Amino acid sequence: MTERNQEILKLAAEYEPYIIECRRRVHTFAELAMHENKTHAFILEEIKKLGLPYEEVPTTSIIAKLDTGRPGKVLALRADIDALPLAESEENLAGPRTCHSEQAETCHACGHDAHTAMLLGAMQVLTRMKDELNGTVLFCFEEGEEPNSGIDALLAALEKYHVDLCWGIHVYAGLEENKMSIDPGPCMAGATLIDVTFHGKSGHGSRPDLAASPIFCGANFLNNLSVAFGQQIGASKTVTMGITMFHGGEVSNLIPDKARLQGSYRFFDRDEGLKALALTKKVAKDTADIHNCTAEFGPDLLGGPVVNEPECSQVAQRVIEEIMPGTIVHCEPWFAGESYRLFLERYTGVFAFLGIKNEEAGYGASHHNNRFDLNEAVLKTGAVATVRYAMEWLGR
CATH class of the missing domain: 3.40.630.10 (Zn peptidases)
Structure with missing residues (x-):
C-alpha cells in the first residue's frame, strides 16, 4: 500500500x-x-x-x-x-x-x-x-x-x-x-409527477344522469392508463407507475365537481419518461371527453436520472x-x-x-x-x- x-x-x-x-x-x-x-x-x-x-x-x-x-x-x-x-x-x-x-x-x-x-x-x-x-x-x-x-x-x-x-x-x-x-x-431513477384533476358537474347522488361524475372519470382513467401503459411503453425500457392518491368527494349523496389523482413515474431513460408523461395526458383528455369532464394537469416536474x-x-x-x-x-x-x-x-x-x-x-x-x-x-x-x-x- x-x-x-x-x-x-x-x-x-x-x-x-x-x-x-x-x-x-x-x-x-x-x-x-x-x-x-x-x-x-x-x-x-x-x-x-x-x-x-x-x-x-x-x-x-x-x-x-x-x-x-x-x-x-x-x-x-x-x-x-x-x-x-x-x-x-x-x-x-x-x-x-x-x-x-x-x-x-x-x-x-x-x-x-x-x-x-x-x-x-x-x-x-x-x-x-x-x-x-x-x-x-x-x-x-x-x-x-x-x-x-x-x-x-x-x-x-x-x-x-x-x-x-x-x-x-x-x-x-x-x-x-x-x-x-x-x-x-x-x-438512480429520473422521475416525473402525475397530477391530474378531472372537472365534472356536481349533483345529487340520486340523479347521476344530471351530473358529470369526475369519480367515474378518474376510475376509468386508471383502467385506461394501465392498459395503454402496458401496451405502449417500450418493452426494453423500465418505467414504473405509482399512483398514490385519488381524492374526490366528501359525502355519500353528493356527486363532487372534481376529483384529483397523483403519483409518479420512475425511469432510467429520459425519452421514455417523456413518452409516459405524454401518454398520461392523452389518456386523461380522451377519458375526460367520454365522461363530459375536462382534465387539468399540474406541473410536469420532470427530472432526469x-x-x-x-x-x-x-x-x-x-x-x-x-x-x-x-x-x-x-x-x-x-x-x-x-x-x-x-x-x-x-x-x-x-x-x-x-x-x-x-x-x-x-x-x-x-x-x-x-x-x-x-x-x-x-x-x-x-x-x-x-x-x-x-x-x-x-x-x-
Missing part, C-alpha cells in the same frame, strides 16, 4: 469518533427542508474551527473552500442536510436506536445525517493533507434535497468557482455494510478498491430520485452508493421508513472514499 493511502487511513481512523459524533448531533437536530437552522449553525461552527473561507447560500446551504494556492482542478464534494416529516420509531429492526431525533414528527430516515458527517470528516482530513494537494476543494452542504428546493440556489452560487469535477455519496440500505457501488451510467460519468466511475472504483480491497461491488440501479442529478448534468463526476445493510444488527429498513437506522460502522469508509477520490484528481 502506498504511503499516501496509509496516511489517509490513519487520519480517517483518527477522525472516526469525530465523524460519529457529528452524525449523532445532526441526527438529533432533524430539521425539514429550508429550515435546517441548527444543522446550518453546527456545520458553520466546524468550518470556522478549520479557518476555511465559506459562503452561505440562501437559505441554509453552505459552500466551504479549501484553496491550496496552487493551480489545479476544482472539485466539488456534496452532502445533503435535510430530514423528513416522519415520526421516528424507538427501535430499528433489531433493538433500540443509538440516538434519537429531538423532533417528534421529524427524523433522518434517509441518511442525510451520515452524508453531512462524512463530508465534515473528509474536510478535516483534506485540510490536514493540504500540502499534498493542488487546486481547490469545495465542500457543498445542500439544503432541501428531499423537495429539490435548495439545489438551484446552490448551483447558481457554484458558477463563479468554475467546477471541473464533482463527487457525491449516498448510504444505501439495499447494499451490504461497507460495500460501495459506483457503476457507470444511470444509477442520476448518471455516473464512465471515466470517473472507473477511476473511483480503482482507487477505492486500492485503498480498501474488497469494497467495490456491482449494484442494481436504485429507483429513488436525487437532486444530485443536476450536479452530474452540469459537471463531470459520480454518485457513490455506500452499503449500510446488517440485518442482524438492525440495519436494513428501507429509506423513508420510520425504522430506518444508520449503521455508524460505515462512516469511516465513506470518508476514506471521499478523500481518496479527491486525492486522485488533486494530489500533487
